[in-house]
Structures are given as C-alpha cells and as structure tokens.
Amino acid sequence: MHYAAPAFSEVDLPSWEISQAAPENEVPSPVKRKGVQAFPSSSVTPEGELSESELFSQSPLRSARRETSFAFLRQELPVRFANILREIDLLPDKLLGTPSVQLVRSWYIQSLMELVEFHQKSPDDQKVLSDFIDTLIRVRNRHHDVVPTMAxxxxxxxxxxxxxxxxxxxxQYFLDRFYMSRISTRMLMNQHTLLFDDKSGSGHPRHIGSIDPCCDVVEVVNDAFESSKMLCDQYYLTSPELKLTQVNGKFPGEPINIVYVPSHLFHMLFELFKNSMRATVEFQENSPSLSPIEVRVVLGQEDLAIKISDRGGGVPVRKIEQLFSYMYSTAPRPRMDDGRNTPLAGFGYGLPISRLYAKYFQGDLNLYSICGYGTDAIIYLKALSTESVEKLPVFNKSASKHYQATSEADDWCVPSKGPKNVAKQSAAL
Structure with a gap:
C-alpha cells in the first residue's frame, strides 16, 4: 500500500532518537569474514540520549528523498540486526539450541547478509534503490512469523x-528487547517501502507512510472494538456493547487527534478489547445481559490516555505482573498448526507486546484490577509529537550483565505463590 505523502515540513512529526550507525566510511562491510562483531554497537548512550547531530535527520520519516533514506537505512538496519544477534547469542545454550530459536537466528543472519550488500553501492543508481526496496520487502516477509516462532x-x-x-x-529481559527491536526495524522498513515503492498501491492521502499526522483516536477505538466484537460474536455468540466518552482537555469541544501510527494503536486496543470481552462474557455467563465495556479517551497537555474498563471479574493482584510475562498465559496453549483454537487467546504474548508498542514512542500500558469485579487498562501516549522519540534497546556491557545474573537470596520474606488451602490446613489441625 502506498501513501501519498505531503511535504515533511508541513507537519510536526515525531523527532525519533535513533541508534545511529557510525559514519559511512567507518561501517565494516565484510560480515562474512568478521561476523556480527564487525558492526558497531548502537551509539545511543546508556541514558538513551543522542547528540543533536545524530537525530533522525536522514531517516525515511524526515527525509523526502529516497536517496537519503537509503543511505540512512543501509547503515542503521544492519546495526540493529547485528545488535540483536549479539543478544540472541547470549541466551542460555539450551534455549539457543531449540529448533525454533535457531530458525529465527538464521533469518536474522540471512537478512543481515542481504542488507550489507548495499553498503558500497551508489545511492544515485536507480536500480540500486529499486533493488533495496525489493530487499526490504523480502526481509520483512522473511521475518513475518518471528513472534510465534520465537514463542x-x-x-x-x-x-x-x-x-x-x-x-x-x-x-523476559531478552524478549522485551528483541520484540522492541523488531517493532523498530519493521517501522523503518515500512516507512521506506510505503513512501518510495512505486509498485505499491495508493493509500490514505493524509498518511505519511504508516504515520497519520492527524490520527483520529476515537475512530481507531471504534474500529478496534468492532473487530473484537465480531470475533467475540463468532466464538461466544454474544458480546458486550461499547460505552465511550471523550474529554479534550487541551482543545475543549474539538475531536481528539494526535500524530501517531494507527496500526500500532489498533493493535493495542484490539488486544485489550479481546481480553475485556472474553473476561466479561465468561464471568457473566449466567447474567441476562452483559455489562458494557466503558472507554474514556482523554487528551491533556502532555499525555493522551485511553482507559478501558470492564466487569469481567478482574484478576488477583499477585497475577498482574504475570499477565505481562512471556512465560505465562491464562489461555490454553496453542499449537502452531492448529487453527481451531479460540481467536481470543494465543501464546499469551498479546499484553506484553502491546505494552512494547505503547513504550516504543515513550508511552505505556498499565493494568489495574479489582478481583471479583473487573479490570481497568490504561494506554498512555505522548500528546506532543516532539516527545514521541523511539525507545530502543542499547547493546553494551550493562546489557550483557543481565544475561549473567545469578540467583541470590531474597532480603525480604517471600510468601507462597498461591493462596493456601485453608480446608486442608484445618483438617491437619
């Protein structure tokens, strides 16, 4: 899909901070000889700060020229791929040795090899630019199943x-960084192909690549709700209704619009609505009618907040963090080749990855639950596009130490993981 893009100077877009590669003449190209260690680590400081000269000035977001976007991506993408490959190699040997992780690793190596082939090629050669787009599309397609395969x-x-x-x-530490890196590389590849691939179809004339400079938040909320409702109706033959209110504290009375990636927002909302609908239907299965899912969209001076409230019974407070764990799921475990599972559940990766989408542009996603009643989920996004900078993993010594952590005795008393069986204890007495 191709989006006709207005001039970049016409809209205040997110000023992403980037893990810039070294200058072009310093990037080593013979990967086959030196491996991923040939690439410089991200130049982002441990504090996540960059010099002003290293901001996203040549990226496919800021640049209206295909040549400068190409020159940027042929350096930046290999660095990001090489950095995450370094972290894959720090995984426990037994995890690294599983067939699925080996397959993912091979995809990254293959993609890295294909991308570095463009390092010495001229950005003024139109065939090179066309071949680069084809390579980006091939890499993106190759990595399509990275999430379920790693899972x-x-x-x-x-x-x-x-x-x-x-x-x-x-x-948990690795997968957060791995999937955040994947979000960032797909964002860069999508931007370049959507803006500069002449073979793509025409998209929304307002969009700049995958970014909507005037994203109608309520419209995305309604779209995500209707999509979730359709799945819920198909599986449970019923679904709760939506009760939506919006408060524009910045421009009272006006629609709530921000600069954002609609597909990212849709992903987060769709996941949260699926969870709320599933919980509501199952918790209220004997009720004559279902309580509506209440959504409140609020735009403030600095933040946009979307609060989703359900009456789905909630979860115990001890399980809140587990909901964001890749090692935990409340749903039955799916099989990769089984298409008969409920569409409202999966590997249990929906919430942690949705939180990463929120954090990618310095937002967040939190859950607040009352066991026996329901759950509130709140998405926080930056209201100011100038504050919407990329949040990226930095590969350095501090990151390496996380993979060398050892178990230490806790300096607080630790209660049992689950509620005690009172009846069993009484019988013993």
Missing part, C-alpha cells in the same frame, strides 16, 4: 528443561 522456541525450552526464576527473568 514456540520458548515453549520447546520450557517443555524440555526446568526453568528457574533467574532464567525466567533473563528470557
């Missing part, structure tokens, strides 16, 4: 080996 690797590891808390923590 399958974790399942293979859990089924074969005992997973201790430290390994659990390391896997």
């Amino acid at each position: 399958q690797g974790v399942i293979e590891y859990k089924d074969t080996f005992k997973v201790d808390p430290v390994t659990n923590q390391n896997i």
